[in-house]
Amino acid sequence: MSSLYTSVASRLIFPLHERLKGHSSVAIRQGMEQTQWWPRERLQALQLDRLKALLQHVGAHVPYYRQLFRKIDFDPGSLGRLEDLQRLPLLGKPEIRANLEAMKHEQARDLSRFNTGGSSGEPLIFFIGKERVSHDVAAKWRATRWWDVDIGDSELVVWGSPIELGAQDRVRRWRDKLLRTELLPAFEMNEAKLDSFVATIRNRRPQMLFGYPSALSHIARHAQSRGVAMDDLGIRTAFVTSERLYDDQRAFIARVFGCHVANGYGGRDAGFIAHECPSGGMHITAEDIIVELLDPGGQPVPMGAAGEIVITHLATRDFPFIRYRTGDVAVMDAAACACGRGLPMLKEIQGRTTDFVVAADGTVMHGLALVYILRDLAGVQAFKIVQETLHHTHVQLVTSTDFHGDSAGQIIAGFRRRLGADVRVTLEQVAAIAPERSGKFRYVISRVTESAVPVQHA
Numbered sequence: 523m524s525s526l527y528t529s530v531a532s533r534l535i536f537p538l539h540e541r542l543k544g545h546s547s548v549a550i551r552q553g554m555e556q557t558q559w560w561p562r563e564r565l566q567a568l569q570l571d572r573l574k575a576l577l578q579h580v581g582a583h584v585p586y587y588r589q590l591f592r593k594i595d596f597d598p599g600s601l602g603r604l605e606d607l608q609r610l611p612l613l614g615k616p617e618i619r620a621n622l623e624a625m626k627h628e629q630a631r632d633l634s635r636f637n638t639g640g641s642s643g644e645p646l647i648f649f650i651g652k653e654r655v656s657h658d659v660a661a662k663w664r665a666t667r668w669w670d671v672d673i674g675d676s677e678l679v680v681w682g683s684p685i686e687l688g689a690q691d692r693v694r695r696w697r698d699k700l701l702r703t704e705l706l707p708a709f710e711m712n713e714a715k716l717d718s719f720v721a722t723i724r725n726r727r728p729q730m731l732f733g734y735p736s737a738l739s740h741i742a743r744h745a746q747s748r749g750v751a752m753d754d755l756g757i758r759t760a761f762v763t764s765e766r767l768y769d770d771q772r773a774f775i776a777r778v779f780g781c782h783v784a785n786g787y788g789g790r791d792a793g794f795i796a797h798e799c800p801s802g803g804m805h806i807t808a809e810d811i812i813v814e815l816l817d818p819g820g821q822p823v824p825m826g827a828a829g830e831i832v833i834t835h836l837a838t839r840d841f842p843f844i845r846y847r848t849g850d851v852a853v854m855d856a857a858a859c860a861c862g863r864g865l866p867m868l869k870e871i872q873g874r875t876t877d878f879v880v881a882a883d884g885t886v887m888h889g890l891a892l893v894y895i896l897r898d899l900a901g902v903q904a905f906k907i908v909q910e911t912l913h914h915t916h917v918q919l920v921t922s923t924d925f926h927g928d929s930a931g932q933i934i935a936g937f938r939r940r941l942g943a944d945v946r947v948t949l950e951q952v953a954a955i956a957p958e959r960s961g962k963f964r965y966v967i968s969r970v971t972e973s974a975v976p977v978q979h980a
């Protein structure tokens with residue numbers, strides 16, 4: 523049951539906040555509360571209507587798609603079924619990088635610039651407008667409500683993105699205080715930091731934890747090693763995202779924190795693709811996102827077979843993501859969920875894993891701490907980071923002519939700031955990054971075992 527404060531926050535404070543920012547997330551979420559119960563056929567009809575409207579709009583107002591539609595003689599008004607979307611070519615990171623300005627809506631205003639390393643380690647710059655933000659907020663909000671967690675319930679976020687970490691100005695801090703959310707930086711996890719995280723969680727007694735599964739597992743292991751109980755705090759749910767959730771992680775987080783674990787899948791580029799419900803279904807946000815699973819030749823895979831996730835986000839008129847290749851692999855679930863929602867489901871997500879790395883002094887940090895050093899550098903097209911030992915990290919780089927000696931120096935200096943001044947950082951320029959045996963690209967791999975980590979004392 524929600525508290526009085528939660529009701530005020532979710533019904534008054536947050537809606538006012540969203541209105542002042544020009545977002546329509548409240549109305550969108552309310553609509554999603556209804557459409558989630560529609561049968562799949564009705565949801566598909568909604569997708570088709572929204573898809574046709576999106577394609578007609580971008581064909582008229584987005585230079586990249588206006589030129590593309592002319593080139594392939596494509597008429598958006600001719601769409602009669604969702605499968606007709608396959609007449610359009612796939613969109614990958616290279617196409618976005620090569621046409622960044624042409625991808626923007628001609629009348630777009632107040633676009634926010636984002637970047638991401640992506641699952642393949644290929645840096646990508648892109649833009650998001652208020653329409654997309656509103657839909658993403660609504661999708662996450664609906665999913666947390668599935669687990670009896672609402673805006674205004676106490677929340678601790680264990681995160682490592684500089685977008686969030688760098689946005690903690692006075693206004694943001696007051697907003698977070700009003701909405702009872704607190705950010706814990708996941709980059710550096712030495713003994714002292716972990717002790718403070720455990721103490722903060724015990725003192726705050728949040729209804730919800732949100733973060734990387736690897737980070738929450740790491741905090742749980744530390745609490746267990748310290749003999750600190752965490753299962754008596756009233757935590758309802760730990761929401762995990764941004765990495766693959768392994769079964770042992772789910773069980774361990776649930777046991778230590780005494781709560782449910784809810785998986786989420788998506789990204790800054792692709793949006794909130796799917797969320798897990800209490801019945802175990804990994805539901806696609808079908809009102810906003812069309813998911814295709816394709817084989818290496820770009821053809822749809824049969825139901826039950828693994829394929830690359832390709833998404834079309836229907837709320838991206840300002841900077842369209844249409845048939846966008848995520849680089850992740852999944853299997854579609856043909857079954858109906860016991861919860862009764864008509865939203866289609868992913869059965870298995872086989873992609874995404876980001877390792878922790880360990881500094882020479884034993885500080886454990888999220889692998890994204892190194893990714894962020896690389897991904898904004900001019901001339902870096904793709905990368906793979908392998909921490910061979912505590913004292914040696916190897917970096918493979920695919921570069922363009924914009925990459926210079928100064929860039930190499932910046933990488934080495936940045937890595938040493940994170941890992942230790944005496945750590946050897948070797949750079950290798952390669953023609954292409956080879957995938958793992960599974961076919962998945964991993965952009966951070968740490969081969970440092972726990973036994974190799976120096977013992978620290980608080």
